[in-house]
Amino acid sequence: MPVLDGSFEAFVTNLGKYNEGELVGEWVHFPTTEEEMKKVFERIGIGSKDEFGQVYEEWFITDYDCSIHGVSNLLGEYENLDKLNYLAARLDEMSRSELEHFVAIMDSGCDEVNDLDDLINLTYNLDNYDFIPDIKDYDDLGRYYFFEGGYNIDNKFGSFVDYIDFERYGEDCAINEGGTLTDAGYIRPTGDSWNRYFDGTLEDIPDEYRVTGSGEELEQPSTITVLVVEPDRKPYVKEIPSSLESLQHEVGGDIEAVYPFEEPVAIVCNEEGKMNGLPLNRALRDDSGEIYDIVAGTFLVTGLTDDSFGSLSPDLLRQFMTEFKMPEQFAKIGDRIVAIPMISEEQQKQTVLEEKSSIVNENTSGMAVDGHIGTWHTIDHKEIDGHTFWLMEHDTFGDDASCIIVDERGELVLSHIYDGFDETAVNLLRQEVMPVEKMPDDSISIEEMKQYGYKWGGMLPMREEAAAEVMKSCQIYRLYGDDTEGLVLDAKEIKEHAAKGGIFGVEKADWVAELEKQNPLKAAEMSLEDDYGMIDGIINNGPKEDKANEKGGKTSIMDRLKSAKTAQQTDKLSPHKEKKSEREI
Structure with a gap:
């Protein structure tokens, strides 16, 4: 025990x-x-x-x-x-x-x-x-x-x-x-x-x-890392003193802080920017993408501490550099204000080059991946059903860390990869690109699921009502924002998980099979094809996949990726211990 x-x-x-x-x-x-x-x-x-x-x-x-x-x-x-x-x-x-x-x-x-x-x-x-x-x-x-x-x-x-x-x-x-x-x-x-x-x-x-102080107020850092956003320019990162005077200097006057995002960040701008006729800079938009305000003059994007402004984390720096990447100019059309991206012919050429360079290839290295610290480089790739997937190794830890798999755009698809494109990984990737005729819940998309934090596209997302219905015919899972999932065993778990803001998923393979059962004509065609290799002229009556074996005793996607690793424990970089423990990057 x-x-x-x-x-x-x-x-x-x-x-x-x-x-x-x-x-x-x-x-x-x-x-x-x-x-x-x-x-x-x-x-x-x-x-x-x-x-x-x-x-x-x-x-x-x-x-x-x-x-x-x-x-x-x-x-x-x-x-x-x-x-x-x-x-x-x-x-x-x-x-x-x-x-x-x-x-x-x-x-x-x-x-x-x-x-x-x-x-x-x-x-x-x-x-x-x-x-x-x-x-x-x-x-x-x-x-x-x-x-x-x-x-x-x-x-x-x-x-x-x-x-x-x-x-x-x-x-x-x-x-x-x-x-x-x-x-x-x-x-x-x-x-x-x-x-x-x-x-x-x-x-x-x-x-x-307590081991970091007995509750007394901690000394504020002398400098903070912020994103500077100037009119007509792309944003850039800057280390500035954390004092009020420094913030005022950057925006050119008394400061005002606004908090338009769910993330722990503040926009620090000139309090009288519009009154003083400072040039309009960037638009702020609501959830539907409509402009509700425009920031005038240079502004900063800062992180937040318990009681002050702080440094932006690397992830937040990347996020808001993308958010405010394109300079904007503004025009009034009827009763609406519209934002027009400011981009010259030279900027257009540069943007195309940047977009091309962001596509993963066999020479990619130093690439940041959402949800993982450090940078990564390509070590292998595989074509699956017309899509290319890339196996990436950590630049710093190499073999001491598990690998990841990304798609052509560099978007994370699978983590915790120990044996490259083995059979388990390929099966999961095949589900990632598997087409479906009908979603189990039209109120939520796979993209929204990935933004929620669950990255594997072989899972189709659902909210509470749809999950309760789909559970009658398919296995469903509780999805979590840390890219993990758990099998739903009874209806009570659906209500409890939904009450916490959680979403649910059903594997594409299970859902596609259920749709085929609901379509008797297609099911009949598939049955005939299996026996006679006819109907559409394609012989496909070879050995069927053993779906039971594919499902196995699976309780999580990570378990399937780790299943081949049980025989050998990989040594990890831990200089102060003889016992080496597994690190998940």
């Missing part, structure tokens, strides 16, 4: 050094102390300056090592160190029986736990799950309930006990209770409501668990 053996660790990495192509970090054993964390920061260069005098201030987590099933999978690259220490300390304070209880809950696939905050709250809610240790199978469970439940007081059943199907009885009990057999024992929910002891805010972390 897996237990916590003191190996709750995270590889804390200097983000600035990483962006320069150098992995500088250290394995940190949690729980730790504020003093020890300061020493780690000093050793990995947090607080030191680069060759241009800029201070390395940011860090992220490259890898985790935790022996409790499922914990590492819920932890991201930018988790708060105080929260991690809080969780590790709570686990460290548990008795062995409490820890076994926690392990069993996690091993059962607890639906209540989706992130670090939930893990912390689970440590306070063990009583919401009954735990019976040493139950290895349904026969054990059936005997436990029969004998411990008082059914055989004074051996009243006598020799008839030998004729009882305890395995069947135990399985029925588990189904009725919603219980699960785990390596640690049997776990079942009590049905009690969770106590949200921890509200998820940093202020709610007890001081004794």
